[in-house]
Amino acid sequence: MGLVVQKYGGSSVADAEGIKRVAKRIVEAKKNGHQVVVVVSAMGDTTDELIDLAEQVSPMPAGREFDMLLTAGERISMALLAMAIKNLGHEAQSFTGSQAGVITDSVHNKARIIDVTPGRIRTALDEGNIAIVAGFQGVSQDKKDITTLGRGGSDTTAVALAAALDAEVCEIYTDVDGVFTADPRVVKKARKIDWISFEDMLELASSGSKVLLHRCVEYARRYNIPIHVRSSFSGLQGTWVSNEPRGDRTVEQAIISGVAHDTSEAKITVVGVPDKPGEAAAIFRTIADAEINIDMVVQNVSAAATGLTDISFTLPKTEGRKAIDALEKQKAAIGFESLRYDDQIGKISLVGAGMKTNPGVTASFFEALSNAGVNIELISTSEIRISVVTRADDVNEAVRAVHTAFGLDSESAEAVVYGGTGR
Amino acid sequence: MGLVVQKYGGSSVADAEGIKRVAKRIVEAKKNGHQVVVVVSAMGDTTDELIDLAEQVSPMPAGREFDMLLTAGERISMALLAMAIKNLGHEAQSFTGSQAGVITDSVHNKARIIDVTPGRIRTALDEGNIAIVAGFQGVSQDKKDITTLGRGGSDTTAVALAAALDAEVCEIYTDVDGVFTADPRVVKKARKIDWISFEDMLELASSGSKVLLHRCVEYARRYNIPIHVRSSFSGLQGTWVSNEPRGDRTVEQAIISGVAHDTSEAKITVVGVPDKPGEAAAIFRTIADAEINIDMVVQNVSAAATGLTDISFTLPKTEGRKAIDALEKQKAAIGFESLRYDDQIGKISLVGAGMKTNPGVTASFFEALSNAGVNIELISTSEIRISVVTRADDVNEAVRAVHTAFGLDSESAEAVVYGGTGR
Structure with a gap:
């Protein structure tokens, strides 16, 4: 022993x-x-x-x-x-x-x-x-x-x-x-x-x-x-x-370990960013200098006519004010048009090492969300995780739909008291 | 500074x-x-x-x-x-x-x-x-x-x-x-x-x-x-x-600094102690071995007919039980007749370096108590202090009488909030 x-x-x-x-x-x-x-x-x-x-x-x-x-x-x-x-x-x-x-x-x-x-x-x-x-x-x-x-x-x-x-x-x-x-x-x-x-x-x-x-x-x-x-x-x-x-x-050992969700994040969209090298770097250097950790980052395809693009990222809601302030200060230097702040988002993530070797997982995930009528706003993936951003109101429904779709539901519904970890 | x-x-x-x-x-x-x-x-x-x-x-x-x-x-x-x-x-x-x-x-x-x-x-x-x-x-x-x-x-x-x-x-x-x-x-x-x-x-x-x-x-x-x-x-x-x-x-600089009182003590009287060398030592060794601090000690004059005397001492009430138990265990070895425990006592002390050179202080102290109708049970003195033990009920009256007798009263009566020191 x-x-x-x-x-x-x-x-x-x-x-x-x-x-x-x-x-x-x-x-x-x-x-x-x-x-x-x-x-x-x-x-x-x-x-x-x-x-x-x-x-x-x-x-x-x-x-x-x-x-x-x-x-x-x-x-x-x-x-x-x-x-x-x-x-x-x-x-x-x-x-x-x-x-x-x-x-x-x-x-x-x-x-x-x-x-x-x-x-x-x-x-x-x-x-x-x-x-x-x-x-x-x-x-x-x-x-x-x-x-x-x-x-x-x-x-x-x-x-x-x-x-x-x-x-x-x-x-x-x-x-x-x-x-x-x-x-x-x-x-x-x-x-x-x-x-x-x-x-x-x-x-x-x-x-x-x-x-x-x-x-x-x-x-x-x-x-x-x-x-x-x-x-x-x-x-x-x-x-x-x-x-x-x-x-x-x-x-x-299952393909999928579990479904996590998070409603503590907000989304900032930097609108009208010139589509040229160094722009994304300037934005995220500004955020990093403010000591803010970001989560997902997505850049849309540039509209050819304008030469402008949008960059969205998610971050803890508690850091939202600070990030907006930091970016506004650098608005002229970076050269974007405007900022959009949205704290009514939620993130749903599917996690499992098995998805590496199971090509159908991503498709099943999106199908489950679609069948539940949940609209996807951002997508981000790693080798063993897929995350999507949706409206905050849709999160609970989305989690349940995905949980069922991947066969994770238990035979018997249990009532469990669930709390945080404190510190 | x-x-x-x-x-x-x-x-x-x-x-x-x-x-x-x-x-x-x-x-x-x-x-x-x-x-x-x-x-x-x-x-x-x-x-x-x-x-x-x-x-x-x-x-x-x-x-x-x-x-x-x-x-x-x-x-x-x-x-x-x-x-x-x-x-x-x-x-x-x-x-x-x-x-x-x-x-x-x-x-x-x-x-x-x-x-x-x-x-x-x-x-x-x-x-x-x-x-x-x-x-x-x-x-x-x-x-x-x-x-x-x-x-x-x-x-x-x-x-x-x-x-x-x-x-x-x-x-x-x-x-x-x-x-x-x-x-x-x-x-x-x-x-x-x-x-x-x-x-x-x-x-x-x-x-x-x-x-x-x-x-x-x-x-x-x-x-x-x-x-x-x-x-x-x-x-x-x-x-x-x-x-x-x-x-x-x-x-x-006054003759008398102040009057203190204490009602946290009890008195133990060891009754019928053989009046011979070593008896007091045996009693207080027993108390010391029990790690109890005592305060005043008084031995009465021996009654010639019996060859027995009484020894009284004061100690914190909180230690009373322990002291009685320790003495009872040694009763045969020490050879006393009985123990009396009294926790309804109070102590009044007059303190002042000036009393060393003012021979009337002790007399005035006892007179003040007598005039207030307070009976004295034990007396103990040091160079700059006189203490007496009285009934607990008499303590407040005794303190006021002594305070007045030694001219310590202030001109104006003040209401003061008075508390302990904590730790």
Whole structure:
């Protein structure tokens, strides 16, 4: 029996009862002969409450102090969890990100892990302890300041520790049963996926699936750490994310892993761009300089008569204002006619490594959307993903139609509570 | 203009408004040309809420994890305070006890400071920052674990930093205007003391005055750091505690500094103790082995006929059960007849260095009590203090009578809100 890293999100430790329930589960793993390292998020709404306080004292809380503030949340949950475990008769020690050796760069509020030196964790484990580690936080290499890892940070902490400690598996406990073939709030017949490859999981994550964040899956793939996403409220097997299909699940490997959707993006169309070299570069350099990440990019065929073309791209709605402002400033330099902003769009993505060798997939996808009366506005593809942009109002219907068309519906409709991952 | 250490208690930073008010005051000190180090406690009831959570998950929270939990409180208040200061256009950085170099022993929940190495604080100050430091917490020298300093810990942090940084003054901001000649909740005519010596302040603190704790004053005396206790809600001068009387206050130096009272103690009488050498030692060794601190000790004159005597002592009510149990176990070995436990007592103490050279003080003290109809049960004296034990019901009346008899009443009766120091 080897070493297991378990990560519990805020909803799993929302109150004293939750903490006691999680403590029991951790002790089970220990009793089964594992060395256990636990990464824990802040309790329930703690982080939101701290952010609210910060906004009351300062309209734009500063990076370093904001991180100092937010990291109090995990300090509370990890200490309580260690106490609850001790109360069950087992030894546990809690460690801050800094004490656990999570070394980051100095970019406050969204630091990146650059090294993990878990010497104190090893010692604690060797002495028979269960080690509880604060998720979401680290210490900067140069200034020794407290940093936070940004969204999905606790999952990343867990995977990074699993890699540094050469763990057998990184178990991500959450409030859903695993990764589903579609969002069960939208598709009642969505099925839990038993196994999915890192690649497909990466595509799902970047297409709107919220169970695991892209960053955490990317880290796990790099170090080849199997992730097991499962519910902290049940004893059920969840979804394994790994390189190699597990056990008898090889036979199940489907052409399509799932359907993801995303309504958090907006579309900007740059109208009347001179159709000559360097124009697209000028537009996207402007966007990049504003530190905005874009998603899909489409350029229409130029109308021969005018020599002008349109370029559309999608980006997070939250960045919309900033992008428009940045482009308007460069309007003369770039030489376009106007900008159109549309935040009533949705994106539907079909993900599956099997589509590489199944030429009919794209056609079936478009047929399913057409039969459901859904109009396609943009198309973008990768080797293992097809994404389309539609009206936001059409998204749910489109997801259900595609899910059914690719035979993903489960026999029995299940009602599943589905939540976000927090941090 | 030199370096000033300011300490703000939990009631001063109880909410966002309080934090903003405190931030303004800090910025004032900075604008006046001082280098400013601020020690801050947890916000209002935060600590109690954390303790409540701990008790929900574990009936006896463990030392190390309990400290990890509680220190989250200061992390929140100090980060918010730094943000609020930045919002006023000044630079501020917050530091945990560990980052500030507060090195302690490993006794969790009541660690003692053994060294202060404020290198990071110095650097922050030299760079023009206001340094905000978490009170009440440190890091253990041997294990590098987070520790807390126990009751009055934030005041002690402030004085220790003031000593290590060679500060001009340590300002303790609280919710009262300073140290009073008696508890203003009991004596409406109590006066604020402008200056008091370390020695008198130590006696007041150990006699029930709660504005400053003994430990903090002792530390300040050892390093000769003047303390200025004052209100965070007003701009008034408070009480200076120092070696040398300040300015024109020398002429004011009174015979008596103040009257303290304490109703938190109980009295144990060991009845029928053989009047021979070693008996008292056996009793107090038993108490010491149980790690109980006692206060007053009185032995009656032996009744010649029986050769038996009674020994009485006072101790915190919270330790009463433990002391009785410890003595009962040793009953046969010590050879006493019975134990009497009385928790309906109160202690009144008169404190003042002047009484050394004023022989009438003791007589006047007893006369005042007698005139008020208060019966004296135990008496204990030091060079600058007289304490008596009375019925708890008589304490308030006794304090008022003594306060008046020694001419401490102010001309005008003031209504003052009087609170504890928290931590």
